[in-house]
Amino acid sequence: MVLASVVSMIFRVAEIAFAAIVAGLTGKYLHATEGTSAWDNGRFIYTEVVAGLSILLALIWLFPFSSSFIHWPADFLMSIMWFVSFGLMVSWLNGSCGYVFNWSGISLDGTATCSEWKANVAFAFLSAICWLVSALIGIWWVRRHTTPVDTTGTYRRRRWYRSRV
Known part of the structure; x- marks a missing residue:
């Protein structure tokens, strides 16, 4: 029981961190292309919305209550949304920075835009994996x-009180 709560909290913190990184990198690009059409920036606006939702939901579900585990359909939906965001960013790069998962030649000098995009793609992928594991x-x-109640396959929740026997 406790192990599942701890692991869940670790993944929620990772989801917040990865979404914040993606939101920051994507927001920097959106700020740089401020005057362009929203249609041209649609994939980045979508990524910002997904990152914002991820931060909000992960913060709400960070607390280790048993009710945080019953939100697995929303976790699965967020994972799908992150995979879509990952695919949109990979298709936007379209090989202009080389192969997406080729990390050679990455520098931290502040001028490497390909490095930023590859980091953005990587953290979107990691966020999708974290939501899927959650x-x-x-x-x-x-x-x-x-537990099953009868042979028809209907289920009921277990009661968590101690027996007086």
């Missing part, structure tokens, strides 16, 4: 804490 932990927790 969903899997939630599915495991819910399946473990429900």
Whole structure:
């Protein structure tokens, strides 16, 4: 029980951190292209919205209550949204910075835009993986804490009080 809560909290903190990094890098690009059409920046606006939702939901569900595990469908949906964001950014790069997962030649001098984009893509992917693992932990927790009532397959929640016997 405690292990699942601790692991869930670790993934929630990672989700917040990864979403904040993606929001910062994408926001920097959106600020630089302020006068362009919203249609041209649609994929980046979508990424900012997904990052904002991720930060909000991960903050709300960070606390280790059992109710945070029953939100696994929302975790799975957020994972799908992050994978879509990842795909949109990879298709936007379109090989202009080389292969997306080729990390050679990355520098920290502040002028390497390809490095920023590759970091943005990588943290979007890591965020998608974290949300997917959170969903899997939630599915495991819910399946473990429900028991069949009868042979028809209906389920009920276990009661968590101590027996007086």
